Amino acid sequence: xxxxxxxxxxxxxxxxxxxxxxxxxxxxxxxxxxxxxxxxxxxxxxxxxxxxxxxxxxxxxxxxxxxxxxxxxxxxxxxxxxxxxxxxxxxxxxxxxxxxxxxxxxxxxxxxxxxxxxxxxxxxxxxxxxxxxxxxxxxxxxxxxxxxxxxxxxxxxxxxxxxxxxxxxxxxxxxxxxxxxxxxxxxxxxxxxxxxxxxxxxxxxxxxxxxxxxxxxxxxxxxxxxxxxxxxxxxxxxxxxxxxxxxxxxxxxxxxxxxxxxxxxxxxxxxxxxxxxxxxxxxxxxxxxxxxxxxxxxxxxxxxxxxxxxxxxxxxxxxxxxxxxxxxxxxxxxxxxxxxxxxxxxxxxxxxxxxxxxxxxxxxxxxxxxxxxxxxxxxxxxxxxxxxxxxxxxxxxxxxxxxxxxxxxx
Amino acid sequence: xxxxxxxxxxxxxxxxxxxxxxxxxxxxxxxxxxxxxxxxxxxxxxxxxxxxxxxxxxxxxxxxxxxxxxxxxxxxxxxxxxxxxxxxxxxxxxxxxxxxxxxxxxxxxxxxxxxxxxxxxxxxxxxxxxxxxxxxxxxxxxxxxxxxxxxxxxxxxxxxxxxxxxxxxxxxxxxxxxxxxxxxxxxxxxxxxxxxxxxxxxxxxxxxxxxxxxxxxxxxxxxxxxxxxxxxxxxxxxxxxxxxxxxxxxxxxxxxxxxxxxxxxxxxxxxxxxxxxxxxxxxxxxxxxxxxxxxxxxxxxxxxxxxxxxxxxxxxxxxxxxxxxxxxxxxxxxxxx
Numbered sequence: 001x002x003x004x005x006x007x008x009x010x011x012x013x014x015x016x017x018x019x020x021x022x023x024x025x026x027x028x029x030x031x032x033x034x035x036x037x038x039x040x041x042x043x044x045x046x047x048x049x050x051x052x053x054x055x056x057x058x059x060x061x062x063x064x065x066x067x068x069x070x071x072x073x074x075x076x077x078x079x080x081x082x083x084x085x086x087x088x089x090x091x092x093x094x095x096x097x098x099x100x101x102x103x104x105x106x107x108x109x110x111x112x113x114x115x116x117x118x119x120x121x122x123x124x125x126x127x128x129x130x131x132x133x134x135x136x137x138x139x140x141x142x143x144x145x146x147x148x149x150x151x152x153x154x155x156x157x158x159x160x161x162x163x164x165x166x167x168x169x170x171x172x173x174x175x176x177x178x179x180x181x182x183x184x185x186x187x188x189x190x191x192x193x194x195x196x197x198x199x200x201x202x203x204x205x206x207x208x209x210x211x212x213x214x215x216x217x218x219x220x221x222x223x224x225x226x227x228x229x230x231x232x233x234x235x236x237x238x239x240x241x242x243x244x245x246x247x248x249x250x251x252x253x254x255x256x257x258x259x260x261x262x263x264x265x266x267x268x269x270x271x272x273x274x275x276x277x278x279x280x281x282x283x284x285x286x287x288x289x290x291x292x293x294x295x296x297x298x299x300x301x302x303x304x305x306x307x308x309x310x311x312x313x314x315x316x317x318x319x320x321x322x323x324x325x326x327x328x329x330x331x332x333x334x335x336x337x338x339x340x341x342x343x344x345x346x347x348x349x350x351x352x353x354x355x356x357x358x359x360x361x362x363x364x365x366x367x368x369x370x371x372x373x374x375x376x377x378x379x380x381x382x383x384x385x386x387x388x389x390x391x392x393x394x395x396x397x398x399x400x401x402x403x404x405x406x407x408x409x410x
Numbered sequence: 411x412x413x414x415x416x417x418x419x420x421x422x423x424x425x426x427x428x429x430x431x432x433x434x435x436x437x438x439x440x441x442x443x444x445x446x447x448x449x450x451x452x453x454x455x456x457x458x459x460x461x462x463x464x465x466x467x468x469x470x471x472x473x474x475x476x477x478x479x480x481x482x483x484x485x486x487x488x489x490x491x492x493x494x495x496x497x498x499x500x501x502x503x504x505x506x507x508x509x510x511x512x513x514x515x516x517x518x519x520x521x522x523x524x525x526x527x528x529x530x531x532x533x534x535x536x537x538x539x540x541x542x543x544x545x546x547x548x549x550x551x552x553x554x555x556x557x558x559x560x561x562x563x564x565x566x567x568x569x570x571x572x573x574x575x576x577x578x579x580x581x582x583x584x585x586x587x588x589x590x591x592x593x594x595x596x597x598x599x600x601x602x603x604x605x606x607x608x609x610x611x612x613x614x615x616x617x618x619x620x621x622x623x624x625x626x627x628x629x630x631x632x633x634x635x636x637x638x639x640x641x642x643x644x645x646x647x648x649x650x651x652x653x654x655x656x657x658x659x660x661x662x663x664x665x666x667x668x669x670x671x672x673x674x675x676x677x678x679x680x681x682x683x684x685x686x687x688x689x690x691x692x693x694x695x696x697x698x699x700x701x702x703x704x705x706x707x708x709x710x711x712x713x714x715x716x717x718x719x720x721x722x723x724x725x726x727x728x729x730x731x732x733x734x735x736x737x738x739x740x741x742x743x744x745x746x747x
Contacts, residue, residue: 003660028735059560099680128482128483130479131695136695160516160518161514161515161516162516164513164516165514165515170515171514171515171518171519172518173518173519178482178519179511179514179515179518179519181506181507181514183502184505185505186475186502186503186506186507188475189471189472189475189476189479190475190476190478190479190482190507191479192475192476192479193475193476193477193478193479193482193483194479194480194482194483195479195481196476196479196480197435197483197484197485198478198483200435200461200462200480200485201483201485205477218471219471219499220475220502220503222469223467223469223472223475224475226467226469226472227467227469227472227476230467257436334651350744369551392512392513392516392517393512393513394512394551394552394554394576395512395520395575395576398620398664399664400664400665400667401665
């Protein structure tokens with residue numbers, strides 16, 4: 001009898017850790033414009049390759065090329081640039097406010113601004129997003145009042161969520177923005193349920209679910225794909241692959257499979273993989289998926305290949321788990337710089353106008369911040385009433401809560 | 411009035427609500443074409459169409475998560491989890507999502523969903539078809555928890571649950587589906603069709619959530635029970651001849667403390683009965699409340715009669731089930747103290 005081989009456990013490791021020199025030259029980045037644009041009623045089997053490629057529109061020179069280009073007017077693109085710049089400026093101020101102790105926590109979008117801002121432009125009024133904590137661009141792209149977001153971040157007396165939620169866990173039904181949980185992945189299947197409801201009522205609205213690369217490992221990701229596939233729900237299933245789940249690289253969630261997008265194919269769901277730092281490409285695939293949903297053709301999965309240039313939140317230091325230079329070495333560049341270059345090369349934008357706009361946005365953000373702070377910050381000034389703690393647990397307060405509120409003396 | 415089994419009463423409640431409100435949808439494992447493994451949704455798909463009553467994939471988290479999304483849209487889903495023992499994969503969706511959605515969004519979104527599930531043992535279901543997990547829900551702020559003990563209540567409570575604007579866990583004691591089982595497993599059970607408690611009002615009516623019912627008036631001891639144990643308690647009271655007052659809680663959360671306090675203050679003695687395990691069971695909560703509010707009226711230590719702190723066994727089912735003999739023993743003990 002031959003000797004049995006001893007087994008060993010495989011634990012994937014990222015290519016680079018602190019101290020390594022990041023080098024992404026072995027990563028294949030398809031040329032902009034090189035990936036075909038299928039009809040929206042294509043069968044998933046015919047586009048399997050698109051789950052392994054990357055749809056890109058903007059090339060190195062800032063030109064929009066290929067079949068996914070030319071969907072947005074110059075004015076719309078300038079608006080898009082402003083949305084991304086606003087999100088970045090907003091983040092910068094709120095990161096600082098957190099460092100100053102004005103709130104407990106913050107999560108920024110640095111490097112990922114294109115994903116949520118461009119996506120939102122493919123939706124219509126009445127559609128519903130089920131976001132994660134890194135899609136505030138869905139609100140800002142609708143010119144949502146920044147001061148309201150800041151009131152929430154500060155948990156002040158004007159906080160629409162009455163001080164109950166961790167900063168940035170917004171909820172805004174009117175703007176198609178479902179309440180952010182803070183638990184991971186739960187919203188993905190809820191998005192599918194919302195879309196099923198729209199179909200049950202023969203409505204015309206569609207839903208969009210959001211999840212990060214790390215949370216695709218959650219069981220609810222699988223639940224969402226099964227339900228979306230079974231009922232052909234009018235939903236767009238977005239996976240934002242920003243390479244890092246806190247300190248865990250995407251390979252821990254992805255395992256041996258080729259891409260996150262490819263998981264859609266296991267469920268018969270058409271899947272696209274897109275350059276998440278390319279505003280035009282993000283918009284184009286979102287529009288494609290939205291059209292499929294509206295035509296009752298069912299769900300689409302989209303993987304946005306991007307990079308989380310900042311920390312996961314204000315509570316972690318990325319230098320502890322990845323090389324500092326990795327962000328700069330990332331081959332897909334910066335979404336704002338890329339759109340800016342495109343607009344300049346088109347002759348509809350300039351460095352001067354860019355600086356002017358930056359200053360303008362900074363002023364707007366500062367004014368909003370000032371207004372928000374006049375209503376208080378987490379530890380000073382106006383704060384939500386302690387009574388609010390007992391409200392909204394149920395529609396009507398049951399006797400035991402009324403008694404406890406009395407006991408608390410509020 | 412019609413004579414109905416508890417299964418028929420539950421189905422009738424869904425039928426009434428689906429007829430009354432287009433936003434009520436019913437789904438779960440095997441509930442569509444087949445009508446549910448216990449037949450509770452039989453005929454609903456045929457009557458209301460596949461849009462309103464349909465089969466779901468075997469994924470409890472998916473069933474509840476999808477229901478939450480539907481509720482956020484504006485529907486009023488009433489979903490079935492095939493056995494309460496299968497609810498755990500949905501626990502996160504129930505506890506972290508449905509229960510807190512109103513609170514965390516300050517009323518921007520709500521989750522008016524009903525989650526039905528057969529609970530309890532007595533059918534030789536072994537450890538995965540017999541559990542009574544009510545206590546894992548009664549600890550959750552934002553949920554309501556209902557356990558009916560007879561067909562009329564089952565219908566009225568389910569209608570209230572579906573109409574309620576907050577999420578409701580609706581536990582159906584499966585041993586009561588066909589008749590009022592009193593724990594005497596070696597004796598035949600009178601089917602609901604031949605029992606006066608099988609009378610169910612026709613059409614729409616509701617039984618409010620949070621209101622207990624005194625099912626037997628008595629002067630000597632208060633038995634607090636719910637679900638199957640209401641009938642076990644009744645048998646024990648009869649067999650011992652002790653003048654027991656029996657409270658059928660019907661709804662564990664919110665709890666009708668007023669009815670409990672009034673009764674215990676009157677009798678001065680209390681026995682709490684449930685089928686679920688003892689440690690950290692809902693009985694512990696009931697004991698605390700009675701102690702806090704009725705201490706100076708108590709003549710004897712409060713007793714608990716519950717399932718043992720073991721998994722629910724298969725062959726040893728009747729050694730596990732807290733039957734009338736154990737309840738009788740507890741009644742005698744509190745009377746002698």
